[in-house]
Amino acid sequence: MDVALVQYINRLCRHLAITPSRLHPHEVYLDPSDAADPRVACLLNVPVESLRLRFALLQSLNNSLESFFLPLVELRQTHTYQNSIAALLSEAKGLIFYDTKVTVMNRVLNATVQRTADHAAPEITLDPLEIVGGEIRSSENTYFCQAARQLSCVPSSQLCVKLASGGDPTYAFNIRFTGEEVHGTSGSFRHFLWQVCKELQSSALSLLLPCPSAAANRNKGKYILTPCPISYAEEQLLHFFGQLLGIAIRADVPLPLDLLGSFWKGLVGEPLDSEQDLQEADVLTYNYVKKFENVSVTDETELEALCAEISSQHHSGESPDSPSRPCCTFTYVTMTGEEVELCQGGRSLIVSWQNKDVYARAVRSLRLRELQNVECMTAVRAGLGSIIPLQLLTMLSPIEIELRTCGLPYINLEFLKAHTMYQVGLMETDQHIEFFWTALEMFTQEELCKFIKFACNQERIPFTCPCKDGGPDTAHVPPYPMKIAPPDGAAGQPDSRYIRVETCMFMVKLPQYTSLDVMLEKLRYAIHYREDPLSG
Structure with a gap:
């Protein structure tokens, strides 16, 4: 109940444009329309006085955490010592208001500034003619790759600036456009970040992949990290992508990125949900797996039909016992369209009643490994960690780090x-x-x-x-x-x-x-x- 109440207070404070510390308990109320949100629906049957008293307790707890406790906790020990204060705090992060986390995070970011006012900002030069008309002929011509090449020789410490504030904010780097006479740095910097996000979510770059569930009209417009082995050059681009996430956080410029929840889980180090995350990412594969798991023991026709459907979708094959009947082997198509074996010798191993559950588990495991995408996520986290302290992610949930990085996709x-x-x-x-x-x-x-x-x-x-x-x-x-x-x-x-x-x-x-x-x-x-x- 407390976690649901914190989520509701976060939403209420966004609507009222105040922090929870300034919200009076008597301003807490629930409307029947809140039943539409499954995260707070459990609060509807709780007496309003009980909710207000509980909020007052959470408010006092958060004020103490923000003022006295959180600045003293060594968050780097979270994953090293399971019984450390940091580990316990990570388990209880659902009780901390979003504004409390952001306040502490902002203090740390301003305390870890490495480029002072005495040092000139790095400057990069971009050629707008390379993307004229919105048609990018080569990934090397994108703003993303142009910037990555020029900033590769700039120490990451020079990109760690104070949080943007006031009318003349300090940004990680300045941008000059060839042939353009632009006055001021803010407009060109913000346009650069917008253009880069547009490139990342297009065919111009291959770092992100459209969500496979989009084929079933689910999560259209969402992206995941492309799950495939990466070269050194691609690793450097992913590292720069992570740096841009950190740069945007320090600049307080919400990025128009639409990434699936599994990406943000990987970023904060949370494990994936084998049911929900698979369904969100690839609903067709999820349905195949559930059908294999639930197929009736006595219905051989149902299993044959399912194998025939997978064979027609992914590859063609015939059963050696019945050449005219399609068969399904221990192979499956990856998110990038490559057929792989689910086990050694999988192409010659036919799915049968005896091993159908093993096949279903192998397909599920393949998709979850692709979603975790450890190699790519490690590169992104390394880039992010060069701009902001990664231990700050200990306090944040996947939804909250997405909110801090990308803001809300609508205008209030x-x-x-x-x-x-x-x-x-x-x-x-x-x-x-x-x-x-x-x-x-x-x-x-x-x-x-x-x-x-x-x-x-x-x-x-x-x-x-x-x-x-x-x-x-x-x-x-x-x-x-x-x-x-x-x-x-x-x-x-x-x-x-x-x-x-x-x-x-x-x-x-x-x-x-x-x-x-x-x-x-x-x-x-x-x-x-x-x-x-x-x-x-």
Whole structure:
């Protein structure tokens, strides 16, 4: 119950944009709509007063952990000593609020800065012409590979910077685009991370593989690490991928990566669930395995039909006893399409009543090994560990490290509105400002993400900000706050002008359009037809 309550409080605090330490127990309530979330459905039958008292206890526990206990725990001993405080803390991480973990994590990240203000940031030069038109002719031309080559000779210590904050954040490296005149570093850095994520989740690079379950309309758009032996060059690219995850965490730039839960489990060192993770990754194989395990002992026809189905899907073969009947041998096709033997001499070993359970276990084991992908995950973790201390992952669940790295895949318009400034005499009550927010409220989530990409060069924005813990002078996390300003110059009719942005500053230069229809038209034109993502 406590773990479910912590998950519910995390969600409630995200909605209210406050930390659990500032939430009063009497603000804790459950709505019947919460029954849709299986993680908190068990709380619906608990009296609300009991929930509030339990929350008060968890709140006190987390305050003590954050202030006194967690800074003193040696988290590196978690996997070495099973009875250490760190190991016990890892088992109890479900009782710690997400904000508590992030606060401690941020303190450690700022305490492990290795590049000070006295040292100039490394600079890389990228050639946009290599990916012009969105068509990448070779993986060597991608921004990912261009950056990996140039940063391979830069010590990782030079990439360990303080957490990004304020209007002029420090990033791991600066980016210069050949032939481009870009003012400021934030917009180009955020555009680089967006482009790299786009490349990783495309055919331009082979580090990630589309989730096999997508063939059955499940987890479409999700990716896993490609499960195959890797060369030294591929190991270096995976190492750089891990570094980018750490760089994004320090920069507080949520990456638009859609990776399957098994990836995040491997990253934090959690074991895979042989049922759930297999079903999420490859539902067709999962169904085959379950059919083999549950096939009736007396139904020989059912086993033959199942073997025939697998033979037709993966390979062709005939039974030596009955040449006209397809047979299934101890082989299976990997996620990359290669047929492998499940045991020594598997191609000549036919699946029968006596060994069908052994075959099912072998297929399950093959898929789980592919999902664990130890060789590739080791390279990614090594890269991540060169930017942030890996022991911090001890406190985080797979969902939480994904949240910290990739944020939320949707835009909270109320949160964005609360983190917006109006400049040069503009006010929230101005008619064209009201048109602006009404237009955004009419947008789909896809259109909102495109607007954010247009305005600040990143598709996802942080869902939390330090300003919720302090007064108005507290530094915002970039790219917040969004700024709305008048357009440059005063020539021409407002309705004939276009929206411009300064992506480095997250500034929208908004003409005084005379109607909501004009505002909608100009906004949609801006997010759909802009040509240069660096100029707005």
